[in-house]
Amino acid sequence: MSKTFIEIPRLEHVYRPIGERVNDCSEVEATLTAEEVQRLSRRCQNCGLPYCHAMGCPLQNAVPDMNRAVMHGDWRDAWERLSETSPFPEFTSRICPALCEASCCLEGEGFGATNVRQIEKKVVDTAFANGWVFPRKPLQRNGRHVAVIGGGPAGLAAAVKLNEAGCKVVIYDRNEKPGGLLRYGIPCFKLDKALIDRRWQLMEEAGIEFHGKTEVGPDVSGSFLLKHYDAIVVANGTPVPRDLKVPGRELSGIVQALELLGGQNRKNTGEAAETVVSGFGKDVLIIGGGDTGNDCAGTVIRQGANSVMSIDLMPKPPIERDVHTPWPMWPYKLRGSSSVDEGLQRFWALNTLRFIGENGHVTGVEVVPVKWEFAPNGKPSKFTVAGPSRTINCGLVVLAMGFLKRSREDVLASLGLPDQKNVLIAGDAAWGPSLVVRAIADGLKCASQLI
Ligand SMILES: Cc1cc2nc3c(=O)[nH]c(=O)nc-3n(C[C@H](O)[C@H](O)[C@H](O)COP(=O)(O)OP(=O)(O)OC[C@H]3O[C@@H](n4cnc5c(N)ncnc54)[C@H](O)[C@@H]3O)c2cc1C
Incomplete structure (x- = not known):
């Protein structure tokens, strides 16, 4: 068994200096060099039972395989392995709490987890820098039309998978641009919004249509969607925040x-x-x-x-x-x-x-x-x-007290949609407030039920 996890310590903080970062809205994390990341990848033990892959990561990213490829300096191979299961690693590598790291065997043994998120970040950034990321186009169209309500991570993930399978996908979102909470919730100092624009462009090049400023309900009715599409994926998140109804709530400020x-x-x-x-x-x-x-x-x-x-x-x-x-x-x-x-x-x-x-x-x-x-x-x-x-x-x-989970019946009723086989719910709308990585995984799962 390799002892590199003792010789090389886990990297705990990768933030830019405080005095610098509080004066701008750029990402708080510093960028590690390829050599630093390669060194960190050597800590991975390539466990026989990789909890990171099978239990931690909702996308079931092949974490040890990616780490091994990075260790050997084969960034292209690392990218191929990562992108096989993860449609948007540029997002998760910045804002995921890294469930994979919590379940890393090194964490369990008290040595500190392998820095999987940092490795993933370098892999995806290297892939974009080298032009290895392409629009995921279908080989041929299958004649089916699917409407996705909500362009957050769940809706975007469902759209990518359905489009790749040949469906014609249209995303409807009440916001002007796609991303959901990635764009209008998570601060720029955690996730640069240019990364969402870059992914949006790739999705459009792959043939996915986005209709912004279109709220299903007031702007487009559920019955219109049912009439014009073979299936509907509802991924409209949890729009209702928890309130604090105590005396004085009506005050401004x-x-x-x-x-x-x-x-x-x-x-x-x-x-x-x-x-x-x-x-x-x-x-x-x-x-x-x-x-x-x-x-x-x-x-x-x-x-x-x-x-x-x-x-x-x-x-x-x-x-x-x-x-x-x-x-x-x-x-x-x-x-x-x-x-x-x-x-x-x-x-x-x-x-x-x-x-x-x-x-x-x-x-x-x-x-x-x-x-x-x-x-x-x-x-x-x-x-x-x-x-x-x-x-x-x-x-x-x-x-900042979270958002309310709604029942399936309430979600569908609010959009004027019936509860039937070709109407699926994904992401936070289905499970209540959760994480980006879970929303992506659920969007993919939902899409596979329609393929
Ligand atoms: C402030 C904040 C910070 C967070 N930080 C993190 C983090 O660091 N890491 C992490 O993993 N998770 C984080 N989360 C949680 C994460 O953002 C959500 O779990 C995730 O975005 C859910 O994805 P979703 O696609 O299901 O829904 P959303 O991202 O909420 O997207 C829903 C989309 O549906 C659209 N929509 C709603 N109603 C309609 C309608 N009637 N018609 C058309 N469109 C509609 C909305 O405009 C939105 O674009 C954070 C959440 C918040 C609020």
Whole structure:
């Protein structure tokens, strides 16, 4: 057994210097050299039972094969293996939490996982730089027409697979450009939107049509689609954000995360002249301590916020992996983020009682500390008040508490579609809020049911 995983340590952080990155909206991650990545690939043990491939990655990327090809400097072969299962590795290699790494055997043995995401990123960037990425055109058309509702990762993945199989695919999206949350949710400092444009162009060259600014419901009816297409893939995500209905919610200066994030992304890419929401000069309070909260923090830091703090009702996760999520499961534990390094202060186990305001605008939030009890499976089950309330002063509140999952019946009814065999639902719309890699995998799976 090779001992390279001891000689070569896992690379934990690949961020650009803070002083540099907070002054721009470019990706926070630094670019590694081919030599650095090749060195990291040598840590992979090419396990007989590759959990990364079979259990971790929803796309079932052949991770050890890709790593081995990189180790031998055969970037073209690495690309062929990666692109066999993954239609958009340029996205996942930037924003995936890397379920593959969590299930890496080296992680399980305490040596730190192979840096699969960084390797994947170098492989796909090398492929584009060398002109190895081509439109995935069908050999011949099969005469079938499929409408895809929603151009997020699930819809795009379904479209690529259906088109490759010969179907004529039209994507309808209420936004002007495709990408869904990749474009109008995830900040530019995590994913450069030029990468979505590049992929969009390849998809158009392959024959996929995109109809932007077309909302199914008001602009095109479900019955129109049923009449004109052989099948419909519904991939319209989870558009309804969770709200916080406590006294004072009507005050101005309380916004949903996507108003902030979408507005900033649109400004960065020139789709809008100004942002809808700005944290400039303000003390910003984010309610919700998850990934979306971190994205909001990084955004207001770049806008010039005075301070930024997040609070969460849930208890602080443990520093080390919780015993209830042993390897190779995705570990429940406290995670760092680029925004924490940039100045976000996080607080847990605080319940929001009310918003306080002056002249109709929010000036603070009254919170109370809570104590959680845990169920036998380790999940927080109920809380009790654990101290006196206090006020957090702020000039902007961002709600980042996730999105509501809808039932299949509700999703279809909202689009005026019947529940029948040729109408399939994919991605977040089917499973509730999840991850880009899961949405892509589900889009592909959904498409294969129609081929
Ligand atoms: C702020 C934020 C950050 C995130 N960060 C990450 C991350 O770093 N890594 C990660 O893996 N996941 C992340 N996620 C989750 C990830 O973005 C989603 O799981 C994923 O985008 C779901 O893909 P989808 O295609 O199912 O839906 P979406 O991406 O939501 O796409 C749905 C599309 O449907 C369109 N649509 C909706 N209704 C209609 C209609 N009636 N007619 C036409 N079009 C319609 C929308 O405009 C949208 O383009 C994040 C989510 C958020 C909110």
